[in-house]
Amino acid sequence: MHTNWEDLRLFLAVAREESLSGAGKLLRLDPATLGRRMARLEEGLQATLFAKSPQGYALTDAGAELLARAEVAEQAMRAATAGLPVPSGRLTGQVRIGAPDGAANFLLPQVCAAIARDNPDLDIQIVALPRVFNLSRREADMAIGVSAPTAGRLVVQKVTDYKLHLAAAQTYLDRNPAPESLADLKAHRLVGYIPDMIFDRELDYLSEMGIGRVPLASNSVSVQINWIRQGGGIGVAHDFSLPATPGVRRILMDQVSLRRAFYLIRHADDQRNLRLSRFAEDLAGGLRAEVARLEALA
Structure with a gap:
């Protein structure tokens, strides 16, 4: 056969x-x-x-x-x-991006919408999952990560740093005394990750602060942000998410200021693929610009 x-x-x-x-x-x-x-x-x-x-x-x-x-x-x-040239300078076909849901919800939609406007025959798929993507299994053409993998035939590019701070809704602070120190957090309801579902040590923010119990926990950043927005408690929020969450403000900024990074991860076999390389370049540039824009508004 x-x-x-x-x-x-x-x-x-x-x-x-x-x-x-x-x-x-x-x-x-x-x-x-x-x-x-x-x-x-x-x-x-x-x-x-x-x-x-x-x-x-x-x-x-x-x-x-x-x-x-x-x-x-x-x-x-x-x-x-x-090595085939991109016709008319425009991207076509399909590109699938894997990303943690913070980036997938608050950054990639607007970045990819801009790329799509310039490339109307391009189909872009965003897979938002709170885990590490396996590019060797071709789960996606490329992935955004919060740490640089060291195993596998991968090409890793640091895209940009981003900031995180403790945040709370004004409605929550109206009902509860605002904390003045990390020690005061013990008297507050905290929002964060489900401890045994943290897929990357870079996301274990609360344990860095010595906090063990997380009364309102989710493996999804979007759920955590919505819990904070609804006045459920205090949690760590990406600065780039705050413009999309009116009524939420940063607290204890002089005591807690976290910095992490996004990495663009690709399979080594795709390095010579002009179409994917062009898309990766546009994606990385768009992410850098969007993080800077949103953090300036936070």
């Missing part, structure tokens, strides 16, 4: 996601259709590629062997198109 690239592309998604549903979401294909395609591929190759169970699709030895060959083909396809 002749195995074409489309067969391999679908196989790669199922192998990496280890499920039809996960691969279907990535490919925008119905899982049942994807299952039929995999069955047809197995039939054509006269090999069982997956051990199927309620837990998902696990590769067999034959599947692992095909995965190695398929990844070689994937790299060859990327290399074949990497």
Whole structure:
């Protein structure tokens, strides 16, 4: 049987996601259709590629062997198109960005909207997840991270620093005495991350302040910001989020001032891809400018 690239592309998604549903979401294909395609591929190759169970699709030895060959083909396809010039100077196709939800909610929409206006045939997808993205599994074309990974065949570029401070809604401060020191926080309801769901040590803000109990906790920055905005308590907020949250102001600025950084992370195989490199350049420049603009308004 002749195995074409489309067969391999679908196989790669199922192998990496280890499920039809996960691969279907990535490919925008119905899982049942994807299952039929995999069955047809197995039939054509006269090999069982997956051990199927309620837990998902696990590769067999034959599947692992095909995965190695398929990844070689994937790299060859990327290399074949990497050096093609961008028609009319405009970007086309699809780009998927993985990002922590703070950046995904308060920065990327406006930055990517500007890029999209200049490139009307470009499709941009933002995957907002509170975890580290696996670019080796091609979960995204590139990712924004809050720390620089040291493992894997990745290219890492520091994009910009950003600031964070303790913040509270004026409605909360109207009902409770404003803290004058870190010690006073013990008398307040705090908002922060669920401790055992912090996916990067750079996000463990409250423990740096010696705070253990977090009465209002979420793995989502957006939920935390909304809790603060609704007067639920005091929490750490990105300065760039504050212009979007009227009624919230920074407190204890002379005692707590945090600085973190965003990194743009790409797969090493994509370095020569002119389209993705051009997009990465526009994205990094837009993020730097937007963080500076919003922090000046905070």
